[in-house]
Amino acid sequence: DIVMTQSPLSLPVTPGEPAAISCRSSQSLLHSNGNNYLDWYLQRPGQSPQLLIYLGSNRASGVPDRFSGSGSGTDFTLKISRVEAEDVGVYYCMQPLRTPLTFGPGTKVDIK
Amino acid sequence: EVQLVESGGGLVQPGGSLRLSCAASGFTFSSYWMHWVRQAPGKGLVWVSRINNDGTITSYADSVKGRFTISRDNAKNTLYLQMNSLRAEDTAVYFCARSTYSGSRIDYWGQGALVTVSS
Numbered sequence: 001d002i003v004m005t006q007s008p009l010s011l012p013v014t015p016g017e018p019a020a021i022s023c024r025s026s027q028s029l030l031h032s033n034g035n036n037y038l039d040w041y042l043q044r045p046g047q048s049p050q051l052l053i054y055l056g057s058n059r060a061s062g063v064p065d066r067f068s069g070s071g072s073g074t075d076f077t078l079k080i081s082r083v084e085a086e087d088v089g090v091y092y093c094m095q096p097l098r099t100p101l102t103f104g105p106g107t108k109v110d111i112k
Numbered sequence: 113e114v115q116l117v118e119s120g121g122g123l124v125q126p127g128g129s130l131r132l133s134c135a136a137s138g139f140t141f142s143s144y145w146m147h148w149v150r151q152a153p154g155k156g157l158v159w160v161s162r163i164n165n166d167g168t169i170t171s172y173a174d175s176v177k178g179r180f181t182i183s184r185d186n187a188k189n190t191l192y193l194q195m196n197s198l199r200a201e202d203t204a205v206y207f208c209a210r211s212t213y214s215g216s217r218i219d220y221w222g223q224g225a226l227v228t229v230s231s
Contacts, residue, residue: 037215050221051217051220054217055217092156094218096216099171100159103159105156
């Protein structure tokens with residue numbers, strides 16, 4: 001199985017400041033087609049997860065441009081350029097490349 | 113508008129069975145792969161199973177293989193998860209979710225159904 005790790009696991013943030021979450025996979029997520037099969041999700045308190053970023057760096061429909069994804073192979077980063085209050089919740093990375101699909105442990109983002 | 117609505121959750125004794133349903137609307141159900149993902153209370157997301165668009169290909173997490181069965185009825189736009197030999201560790205919110213094809217992102221999630229396994 002592909003093991004996903006995230007850091008930090010807890011991230012207190014100040015509104016208006018940037019934030020970054022790291023995700024690493026135990027195997028490369030770079031496919032021969034050139035795509036990195038790594039997605040990011042946000043689960044707000046009491047809600048279902050929502051897709052933020054797919055294929056490593058593509059913003060999902062309706063996702064604000066303050067969110068960006070980068071990385072390749074086994075190392076990926078989600079960045080928020082200026083945190084807003086509505087960004088609090090748990091962020092998960094996930095690899096859909098191979099079954100079983102696997103998620104990172106989650107990074108809890110809250111306001112300082 | 114894409115909607116995924118789970119039902120069938122509840123309290124069941126260890127060793128018992130339960131069938132979850134997920135009613136899909138707002139998209140062409142028969143064109144999409146579907147998944148079940150669960151979340152134990154206060155814990156992270158864990159993928160459980162997936163099925164391809166015509167129901168001929170299924171995959172399972174090792175923790176549920178042989179006990180859970182995923183299926184779909186494209187005529188009824190409904191996804192199912194038959195859960196047998198339930199254990200306390202199966203207690204979780206079960207989310208129904210869709211993806212376009214094998215390896216593609218999960219782009220929509222239902223609101224979840226709570227399954228509690230307890231005596």
